[in-house]
Amino acid sequence: DTGVSQNPRHKITKRGQNVTFRCDPISEHNRLYWYRQTLGQGPEFLTYFQNEAQLEKSRLLSDRFSAERPKGSFSTLEIQRTEQGDSAMYLCASSLGGVPNEKLFFGSGTQLSVL
Amino acid sequence: KQEVTQIPAALSVPEGENLVLNCSFTDSAIYNLQWFRQDPGKGLTSLLLIQSSQREQTSGRLNASLDKSSGRSTLYIAASQPGDSATYLCAVRPKSYSGNTPLVFGKGTRLSVIA
Numbered sequence: 001d002t003g004v005s006q007n008p009r010h011k012i013t014k015r016g017q018n019v020t021f022r023c024d025p026i027s028e029h030n031r032l033y034w035y036r037q038t039l040g041q042g043p044e045f046l047t048y049f050q051n052e053a054q055l056e057k058s059r060l061l062s063d064r065f066s067a068e069r070p071k072g073s074f075s076t077l078e079i080q081r082t083e084q085g086d087s088a089m090y091l092c093a094s095s096l097g098g099v100p101n102e103k104l105f106f107g108s109g110t111q112l113s114v115l
Numbered sequence: 116k117q118e119v120t121q122i123p124a125a126l127s128v129p130e131g132e133n134l135v136l137n138c139s140f141t142d143s144a145i146y147n148l149q150w151f152r153q154d155p156g157k158g159l160t161s162l163l164l165i166q167s168s169q170r171e172q173t174s175g176r177l178n179a180s181l182d183k184s185s186g187r188s189t190l191y192i193a194a195s196q197p198g199d200s201a202t203y204l205c206a207v208r209p210k211s212y213s214g215n216t217p218l219v220f221g222k223g224t225r226l227s228v229i230a
Contacts, residue, residue, distance in 0.1 A: 004158075006158075033217065040222065041222055042119070042204055042206070042220030042221050042222045042223055043159070043204075043218075043220050044220075045217035045218070045219075048215075048217060055215060056215055056217070058217075089156075091158055091159070093159075098215070099146040099147075099208060100146040100147055100166055100167065100208075101147065101164070101166060102146075102147075102208070103149070103161055103164055104149075104159075104161065104218065105161065106151075106158040106159040106160070106161075107158050108157050108158040109156075109157070109158050111156065
């Protein structure tokens, strides 16, 4: 499968625990995005990387969130001291190039439930 | 701030019917507009991308139009099938001086095609 891969598919955790998600983009895609989606809402932008550089972060990304993309390949998104409000689907997308014709390819997401 | 609205929020139609999904956006300064499909609990699949200079794009039974000046787009699905049942999301790529603005999504239209 050459699509965007996200692991795990589901994560259940207790409030206050730390969690880490992984995203493997399509090979050779230089841009990688993280979005968050809650039930009945559209995805909301969190952050994106061009190669290994994190170029933009949303104000939604509090200090408890950190993302990395070492060597410009896979990316991880860590949430520290999880809260019930962090429960959501976390989506990763990758693309090659930029505007105006940039087309994003999304993974299947990681569904986080914080109890 | 760019806002994207999709109407209706939900739609149920009998198999074989032609249907139209609507998307509106508040700022006409965009690079492109994309329509995505999302199955329950899954990631997003890109259906069509319309550049700001284009009026429409077609793929199989799908046709998307863009009227940038009025801030509207429609997704037309011909001869609907039960397999078309999913949530359809509209997203725009706002223009900015940096060119690095992320996609802004609507909340989606949940479509059910009844056999």
